[in-house]
Amino acid sequence: MSKGPILVTCGLPYTNGPCHLGHLRTYVPGDMYVRYLRHRGEEVVFVCGSDNHGTPIVVSAEEQGVTPKELSLKYHHHFEETFIKMGIRFDRFGMTDGKANHHRTREMMQRLIDKGYIYSATVSQSYCTTCSRFLPDRYVEGICPHCGAVARGDECDQGCGKHLEPGEIRDPVCKVCGTRAELRSQEHFFFKLSAFKEFLGTFLKGVRGTDNAKNYALGWVNDDLHDWCITRTLDWGVKFPGRDDLVVYVWVDAPVGYIAFTEEWAAAHGRDWREFWCGDGEITHFIGGDITYHHCIFWPALLKGAGYGVPSAIVASGMLKIDDHKFSKSRGYVVWTNDDYLDLGLPADYLRYYLLAYTSHTKELNFSWQAFADRVNNELVNTFGNFVHRTLHFAHAQGIGIPDLDADQEILQRIDETIAAVDTAMDAFEFKNAVDAVMTLAAFGNNYIQTAAPWKLIKTDRPAAVQVIRNCLQLVRALALLIDPTMPETASKIWMMLGETDQVRDHRTSEATEPLTAGELAPPTTLFARMEEKEVATLEKTLMMRVEEAEKRGQPTEELISIDEFGKMKLIVGTVISAEKIPKSSKLLKLIVDLGSERRQIVSGIAKFYDPEHLVGSSVVVIANLQPVTIFGVESRGMILAAGDNAALLTPNQAVEPGTPIR
Ligand SMILES: Nc1ncnc2c1ncn2[C@@H]1O[C@H](COP(=O)(O)OP(=O)(O)OP(=O)(O)O)[C@@H](O)[C@H]1O
Numbered sequence: 001m002s003k004g005p006i007l008v009t010c011g012l013p014y015t016n017g018p019c020h021l022g023h024l025r026t027y028v029p030g031d032m033y034v035r036y037l038r039h040r041g042e043e044v045v046f047v048c049g050s051d052n053h054g055t056p057i058v059v060s061a062e063e064q065g066v067t068p069k070e071l072s073l074k075y076h077h078h079f080e081e082t083f084i085k086m087g088i089r090f091d092r093f094g095m096t097d098g099k100a101n102h103h104r105t106r107e108m109m110q111r112l113i114d115k116g117y118i119y120s121a122t123v124s125q126s127y128c129t130t131c132s133r134f135l136p137d138r139y140v141e142g143i144c145p146h147c148g149a150v151a152r153g154d155e156c157d158q159g160c161g162k163h164l165e166p167g168e169i170r171d172p173v174c175k176v177c178g179t180r181a182e183l184r185s186q187e188h189f190f191f192k193l194s195a196f197k198e199f200l201g202t203f204l205k206g207v208r209g210t211d212n213a214k215n216y217a218l219g220w221v222n223d224d225l226h227d228w229c230i231t232r233t234l235d236w237g238v239k240f241p242g243r244d245d246l247v248v249y250v251w252v253d254a255p256v257g258y259i260a261f262t263e264e265w266a267a268a269h270g271r272d273w274r275e276f277w278c279g280d281g282e283i284t285h286f287i288g289g290d291i292t293y294h295h296c297i298f299w300p301a302l303l304k305g306a307g308y309g310v311p312s313a314i315v316a317s318g319m320l321k322i323d324d325h326k327f328s329k330s331r332g333y334v335v336w337t338n339d340d341y342l343d344l345g346l347p348a349d350y351l352r353y354y355l356l357a358y359t360s361h362t363k364e365l366n367f368s369w370q371a372f373a374d375r376v377n378n379e380l381v382n383t384f385g386n387f388v389h390r391t392l393h394f395a396h397a398q399g400i401g402i403p404d405l406d407a408d409q410e411i412l413q414r415i416d417e418t419i420a421a422v423d424t425a426m427d428a429f430e431f432k433n434a435v436d437a438v439m440t441l442a443a444f445g446n447n448y449i450q451t452a453a454p455w456k457l458i459k460t461d462r463p464a465a466v467q468v469i470r471n472c473l474q475l476v477r478a479l480a481l482l483i484d485p486t487m488p489e490t491a492s493k494i495w496m497m498l499g500e501t502d503q504v505r506d507h508r509t510s511e512a513t514e515p516l517t518a519g520e521l522a523p524p525t526t527l528f529a530r531m532e533e534k535e536v537a538t539l540e541k542t543l544m545m546r547v548e549e550a551e552k553r554g555q556p557t558e559e560l561i562s563i564d565e566f567g568k569m570k571l572i573v574g575t576v577i578s579a580e581k582i583p584k585s586s587k588l589l590k591l592i593v594d595l596g597s598e599r600r601q602i603v604s605g606i607a608k609f610y611d612p613e614h615l616v617g618s619s620v621v622v623i624a625n626l627q628p629v630t631i632f633g634v635e636s637r638g639m640i641l642a643a644g645d646n647a648a649l650l651t652p653n654q655a656v657e658p659g660t661p662i663r
């Protein structure tokens, strides 16, 4: 038993889109763990909430013509309802845009400022001259400085996955209007993460949880810890103390939500949230592996710096894939929890079971409808459901009911062994092993009833057959208590069929070996329905069609332009009269081009292919009416045309005067 109440949290769903199966890999195991602890007699508080701030929500809201608040509320309610349908029961499901979180975030920032863990610095930030605004995070797209992949402002999401600090991204372009962004200086605030290297090393060695989280994080700590820029130029978010023009970075106020939601729960229940966060309260975070850095590095350092308690355990899941493809909404590799599952009438319990039992929590889970159906049919229908049904059906049909007898010792022992195996697995966050142990007990029951064959025995020795059924009923009771964390609806059904009138979740697992109340039994209903091949084919087809549609969308249709549109482009022949490298850039040259009536300064990304001095005297084709931009602090007014990977310059095939127009 734990010393005090245990707090369990789940990574916050972002209110930018609907719930998908990837999400459930955080929430279903979190919920299962909480239900399990309660069966063990622990006091647990289970909190979560929606994550409402940051640029993606602002961008989406702009696109949809709603406010960020409206968009957040819509998906907040969506997640809240979906979780209830999936049997995921939080004691509090708050919002990071709620009052409590604004307050707690600012209070923590103030503490960090007072303790000297936050400092200000002037940084170069992407700025869009067309939109007249700074371009935080996802407002900007460009090239990852680490791996060269296309990246967004705060993260190289398609390449190396590294977090990018403001100003780090190369060749930034405004995501809203497509203008090449320029760099402008701006004052921002930084969290001194580098000061927590030693603390984090010790913390990570001591914290409980899954090895995947700890080991990655230890690697990062030993590598290099950069200070984090924790402010953004945005209206939507939690205002940074003393600065109305800045909000904190979403990865600051999102985890602070864990505290704020605890406060909201505590206020509603006459409890003190400090019990959890200010002493040595026990705090367990459930997250997906993709947000390990934030929870194992950034968050504990913030808590420590602000003088709060730190997490006791961090449980990170492997990521969910679909049919061997990386999960991707844009490429169609996604299964929506409502549209593709619940709305079709598929039971939450099947999915909970599959997600928990399919593979170890820390491993990647490769979802497929066929594998899902196989599990349902072979394990739930053929083993678990079959055993429970045979037992209850026979007891009812033969008028045995629940006989006033004790179960055999070897049966009780078998149940105790299962409970011990489940405890061991759960202590190690090996949810699959825990579920497997329960299924092994069901398989044992199935074997036992098959071998003892009470339907034969009853003809020769009724008392012996009744004892077999009594033993089976004990196993059924144990299965109800033990499977409740995984499949709560199923467990409740079994509990009722055993003639109980209260809630199975209010009972301890240790009651699995207690005698049953003798009495009659009503005819049982079936627990699980087989997934038919046709049904699986339909589910697979929906997914396939979504992928195909996404592929079609991805292929841009050729857009034809009119001669007038072409005519808008002012193309002129010019002669390069000087060329020099731009300091600090390996790609760029500054050219002065004679256009007949004027001399133009043009920045061109051809430095890798030409010696500047060899270019002087060359005839080039220039787009002369391009909007001016400043690149690396140098103004560029126009562009020279070049072809292919080696930047072959376009040049007239006979001598032409500079300034000659191209028609
Ligand atoms: N494919 C996935 N596999 C496993 N866990 C996932 C997956 N996608 C999201 N999660 C987890 O779900 C929780 C909520 O994350 P979040 O709402 O940010 O998901 P998301 O779909 O990646 O959204 P977004 O791309 O809008 O940020 C987190 O704990 C996250 O780790």
Ligand SMILES: [Zn+2]
Pocket: 128, 129, 130, 131, 132, 174, 175, 176, 177, 178, 179
């Ligand atoms: Zn712009």
